[in-house]
Amino acid sequence: MAEKEAAPKKEKKVREKKMAYQTVKGMHDILPEEQPLWDKVRLATKHVGEFYNFQRIDTPVLEGADIFERGLGTKTDIVEKEMFVIKTRGGDKLVMRPEFTSAVMRAYYQHGLSQFGQPMKLYYEGPVFRYEQPQAGRYRQFNQVGFEILGAESDPVYDAQAIMSAFRIIEELKIKNVTVHINSIGCHKCRATYIKKLEAHYKKNALKICKDCKNRISTNPLRVLDCKEEKCQLVKAEAPIILDYLDSECKAHFTKVLEYLDEVKIPYYIDSYLVRGLDYYNRTVFEFFGEGFSVALGGGGRYDYLSETLKLGKLSAVGSALGTERIIEVMKASGKIIVPRGAARVFLVHIGDEAKKRGLALIEEFRKSGVRINESFGKDSLKSQMRVADKEQAQLSLILGQREVFEGSIIVRDMETGAQESVPLERIVEEVKKRLK
Numbered sequence: 001m002a003e004k005e006a007a008p009k010k011e012k013k014v015r016e017k018k019m020a021y022q023t024v025k026g027m028h029d030i031l032p033e034e035q036p037l038w039d040k041v042r043l044a045t046k047h048v049g050e051f052y053n054f055q056r057i058d059t060p061v062l063e064g065a066d067i068f069e070r071g072l073g074t075k076t077d078i079v080e081k082e083m084f085v086i087k088t089r090g091g092d093k094l095v096m097r098p099e100f101t102s103a104v105m106r107a108y109y110q111h112g113l114s115q116f117g118q119p120m121k122l123y124y125e126g127p128v129f130r131y132e133q134p135q136a137g138r139y140r141q142f143n144q145v146g147f148e149i150l151g152a153e154s155d156p157v158y159d160a161q162a163i164m165s166a167f168r169i170i171e172e173l174k175i176k177n178v179t180v181h182i183n184s185i186g187c188h189k190c191r192a193t194y195i196k197k198l199e200a201h202y203k204k205n206a207l208k209i210c211k212d213c214k215n216r217i218s219t220n221p222l223r224v225l226d227c228k229e230e231k232c233q234l235v236k237a238e239a240p241i242i243l244d245y246l247d248s249e250c251k252a253h254f255t256k257v258l259e260y261l262d263e264v265k266i267p268y269y270i271d272s273y274l275v276r277g278l279d280y281y282n283r284t285v286f287e288f289f290g291e292g293f294s295v296a297l298g299g300g301g302r303y304d305y306l307s308e309t310l311k312l313g314k315l316s317a318v319g320s321a322l323g324t325e326r327i328i329e330v331m332k333a334s335g336k337i338i339v340p341r342g343a344a345r346v347f348l349v350h351i352g353d354e355a356k357k358r359g360l361a362l363i364e365e366f367r368k369s370g371v372r373i374n375e376s377f378g379k380d381s382l383k384s385q386m387r388v389a390d391k392e393q394a395q396l397s398l399i400l401g402q403r404e405v406f407e408g409s410i411i412v413r414d415m416e417t418g419a420q421e422s423v424p425l426e427r428i429v430e431e432v433k434k435r436l437k
Ligand SMILES: [Zn+2]
Pocket: 186, 187, 188, 189, 190, 191, 246, 247, 249, 250
């Protein structure tokens, strides 16, 4: 895949360098040629979401900073260094949302959505923003699609459904060999016991771990398990695992989630060191990994404490999300064919100004009857317009010249056989409908 893609990318970069104006660091354009893939992801999200009875929600890009500072925890990477913070002229501190979950929770309470169902199942798609060092697969503006299930008493069936919903999108997009890495990080009670053990282990090995981990062990201890440094990995390999410290309720919950996943044949792998470094998670946490990709396609977890942390009330919830850019990267790597711009099977060719004018109105007649038609109004010569029709693999060309306009007719040309026939203009739409295969 790398080889095939390398060439055009290089070419683009050379061209881009000549221009003074560029996309901001870590942000990217989604060009027309890529849009069919984006459409596929959005459509799959809608299909899956609606099938499992999720309703769509859209929240603003800007939110009050406190939602994320409280919700995610101040000692998380996101809040400490990755938020795009905006001070308004009025002195309010806003952020460009770094994730959806806290914003959806805010909307749930703000609009009293609990009255519309228990649990309330919501899906979303859109951009999120993180001020990170851009690297392969990481952008400062990237997109997510996801699901949130709010309410319903921590029932493990919904953990399974949140996982399943994201997994079904992956399946619908024909991405193969994806595994769910899953773990339980328990509740406040049993996690506290585990964290003590973990702290003791890392303190004992303090000389063998990196500086960041030394900090983390006192500020956000579970985060040490996410460290990618080789020496820290060695310490991690000997670290206690949380599953050994779960209390009986958390253990039973996790067992149920796994049973449900077995039932619907979702392949999973118990990853004892998976923690996902956000404060709001409890019990189930998970990530999706494609074969041969080290970066997760997405993930999620249960967040029964988020509403309380935000001082909104008590509400059990669980959610999952996928990174759209990452999904698309995998789709590209697997060689999915990109369809060129909307393949209309009818092409309008005009000769002369009068024909151009009449053609403009004719296209509206086609639009009203739901038949797609392309044109190339910018080109004047018959030859160059026919070339475009050929390139777009139109089945029929409609040729409109001065004489045809005058006589109220139009020539229909079968692009495969070359056969031509003059048809009265007022009948052309139905004639075309008859001939389209
Ligand atoms: Zn517990």
